[in-house]
Amino acid sequence: MPILVLYTTSQGSTAGIANRIAARIELRLPPCEVRNIADFNADYLPNYTAVVLGSPIHGAQWLDKAVKFYCDNKDVLILKPVYAFSVGAPNALPEWLRGKWGAFEEGKIEMSLQKALHGKVTRHTLLSGKLLPKKEPLVVRLCCGILGGEGVG
Numbered sequence: 001m002p003i004l005v006l007y008t009t010s011q012g013s014t015a016g017i018a019n020r021i022a023a024r025i026e027l028r029l030p031p032c033e034v035r036n037i038a039d040f041n042a043d044y045l046p047n048y049t050a051v052v053l054g055s056p057i058h059g060a061q062w063l064d065k066a067v068k069f070y071c072d073n074k075d076v077l078i079l080k081p082v083y084a085f086s087v088g089a090p091n092a093l094p095e096w097l098r099g100k101w102g103a104f105e106e107g108k109i110e111m112s113l114q115k116a117l118h119g120k121v122t123r124h125t126l127l128s129g130k131l132l133p134k135k136e137p138l139v140v141r142l143c144c145g146i147l148g149g150e151g152v153g
């Protein structure tokens, strides 16, 4: 049975990372499929050996559609190995804050995942995505700017 890499994305970084993860898995442990949650029929979830689940971080949490997906499908997910990755931009914050904020976000999101999936998430990792100042909402630009941060991508 294949491994499934499932993601949601707002501006494309998480999709790109999901595709790279899937390409690596395909080389070492084929077969591997990669899908956007929006196009995935959860009835097929039992057909996969393991699931890698990813979401961008907005407001220190996963996008609603990713949270809804793992909550709605927890009974199937807890029966197989689940790996998770979050895509955020803590590196856009000033140096004095980025390590602390990244650790806070990583822990907070992992706690939500483990709570919903009864501690069955094998591993959760925080990865860096894009934060392109011209494309971000004013409130995000202001927060990073006021604190002395920068765009990353």
Ligand SMILES: Cc1cc2nc3c(=O)[nH]c(=O)nc-3n(C[C@H](O)[C@H](O)[C@H](O)COP(=O)(O)O)c2cc1C
Pocket (backbone or CB within 6 Å): 008, 009, 010, 011, 012, 013, 014, 015, 056, 057, 058, 059, 060, 061, 087, 088, 089, 090, 105, 128, 129, 130, 131, 132, 136, 137, 140
């Ligand atoms: C409205 C908004 C809120 C965000 N909030 C956070 C946040 O709380 N923590 C963080 O690390 N990154 C935050 N980001 C940055 C995104 O997580 C980052 O740009 C990520 O690469 C987006 O992934 P995507 O390109 O797949 O949508 C925010 C971005 C937006 C647009």
